[in-house]
Amino acid sequence: MSGRTEGGAKERGFYGLAVTIFVVIAMALGVSTPSRAAPIDDQFQAWLQNDLWPEAQAKGISKKTFDAAFIGVKPNLKLPDLVMPGKKPTTPEKQHQAEFGPPANYFAEKIIRPVTAGGRSRESANARVLGLIEKRYGVPGEIVLAIWGRETGFGAARMPYDAFEVLGTKAFMSTKKDFFRTEVLAALELVERGLAPVNAMKSSWAGALGQPQFMPTSFLKHAVDFDGDGRPDIWNSTPDVLASIANYLVHYGWVRGRGWGTEVIAPANVSCSLEGPDQGKKISDWVAMGVRRADGKAFQASELKAEGFLLMPAGRSGPAFLVTPNFYVLKEYNTSDLYALFISHAADRIAKGDATFAGDWGPVGDLHRSDIASLQRALEAKGYDVGSADGLPGFKTRRSIGTWQSKNGKAATCFPDASLVAQMK
Template sequence: MIRRPLSFVLVASIAIFSCFSALAATKPELQAQFRTWLTRDFWPEAEAKGISKATFDRAFAGVSLNFDLPDLVVPGEKAQTPKKQTQSEFGSPGKYFNDKTINAVTAGGTARAGQYARILNAVESKYGVPGEIVLAIWGRESGYGSVKIPNNAFTVLGTKAFMATRREMFREELLAALEIVQKGFIDAPSMKSSWAGALGQPQFMPSSYLAHAVDFDGDGKRDIWNSVPDTLGSIGHYLAQYGWQKGRDWGYEVTVPASVSCALEGPDQGKPFAAWKKLGIARVNGTEFPSGEAKREGFLLMPAGRHGPAFIVTKNFYVLKEYNMSDLYALFIGHVGDRIAHGAKGFSTVWGDVGGLYRSDIAGLQRKLETKGYDAGGADGFPGFKTRRSIGDWQEKQGLAPTCFPDKDLIQAIR
């Protein structure tokens, strides 16, 4: 079960159920089925977990299915993959770091670093997480609280628990949402969520709220919807619980000589910083790695393979990934944090204009790699580090210069 927050930038990965014309005649029937499901199927489980009937009734008062949500499947039917894809989701990873977004989150964080200095210092003192990292997450997730979160959480979670492609996961989240109300942390009508069911300014799923949200302003509530101290404290607590190492940076942009294979990337191929240095890897700004890191483990990160910036990251980078399982997300947070804290500039290496592929193209490539014995991380259509380094390994075996990133020519070449 997923117990991490969902970023508002998370890309929907499954086909959106949008056959409204075909569904129109059955909507009243589905609404009736939903009410029956709540009463006969879901309520007994909620009651067994200690939810009172009064809490249950308040939570679902006036709640009906929302057919506009993505990833819905009529009960009894199978999810259908769209026959035609119209979006080229995988261009250059550099698109994720567009100036408009980077500058907005950086400027917002810089302004709030002074405004909330006392709270941020308290968060860092208690949890060891730097204020700039907490700010970067707050800015990325909800625009520092400015992004409207309009959905009734019980409408979203109820709809998805009844008829989403991941019903069991959302069923557990719906139970967690009821527990939040049962414990008095917030009343049911005030529990607002994203279209995916993520709550409040840090965008925690309900199970993450129960595990990680804290009352940092001392008013007896864990109010991540309205309280800045609770929001900042909860983000810091989340990262601390996933193992944030106090006093360590998240990582450093580096130059990687051609003699060093890009296939060395990944959290399972770590080396001491001193070993990376011995291979000729150096920081782009010309300074040495911190002396305290020499014997500690670092990891090669090349999100665009040889077509973009490279990094040696610490375990803290992978703690950031626990917030959103995306290399680009974690890199965004670390990079913006550096800008907030130090006025850092953009990456030294330019992101290449690569990609132009559909997710199905990459999934097909992953299947081909796996039939050849490579571990591409599954055919999910996302070019993660296992896919990138598998590409590099294959290229090296073919006598090609490894790029470690998918492109159209590569898809044609791997057969």
């Protein structure tokens, strides 16, 4: 008896030690164990009922809508940018993948050609609707088509996520809880108003809806009923999808009658540090400095009097552009310079054929975002405005690099590279 009891105690002791070791290792690796997963689910449900529901109710959401939206919904811990309850956000010291590659990769033919070819085929099929949209909103059809193609492959991309799972999870435990709380409340309003049923609320991993990939607040502000059936339908109605994209751009200031810009040749005396939407000049002033169109054509007289902005998304290692305010409207759809340039270039190709850029993209990129972020922090410490130390070389980072290089007797490239990162450490 005593022998069996002692042996059983030893067995339980070894088992308990094994469980403890497993839990410690799992916690270190960020793996959820069964005993840890349940409390998170419970916390999520308590948050839904005690925190989110009172605010939803105050905004006119019915209990029927609220319950239908969240029935069976649990937090999706596989989504990015989450912070476990009671924990603080952490940033890895080193990222093991080169998350910022060469800008040229963004414009690879295998990526852009499906958008331009698909846009041209749909341009003729939707000519009447696109004509009416351009007449009403002033946004060229090819711009609308390029966004449609880029966002969801003209509606072919399937949204695999439940929007309320994504938005609920992120409102509960993401690094931007306030942003997603506003979005999940907007999604509930959307359903409450009968604009879409709960089962149609499929989204991207970020919670974006429908063929234009609108966040719920954008749907409420910009979605348009253009086919006249009584409700805006960005899931199934092509006229509504296209008009909603145009309406979005108009809301953010699209200027009727102006394009997005053009590729240019910027001579060496034009510093790449002159880039940015806050350093605009009249096109005639840029021309006086030696900037000329890459296609060899002259600027129209009306354009010479208008303001233009220098854009060099790869610094001196890529093409240069003079862009209009409409380019920065496209950035309201996605804040990336490369995204806005992709839409602009794709639109040109839809309208004029598959021409490539005149300038070459140099071998830049392939840096870790954490390396670029450390470079940005070093520049900030020297008093430069890089916008944000987010590991993405936006125009403020690029021109800060160029200014620092010039002040330190180096040729201004306006783009991060490995040697520059090493110098600034």
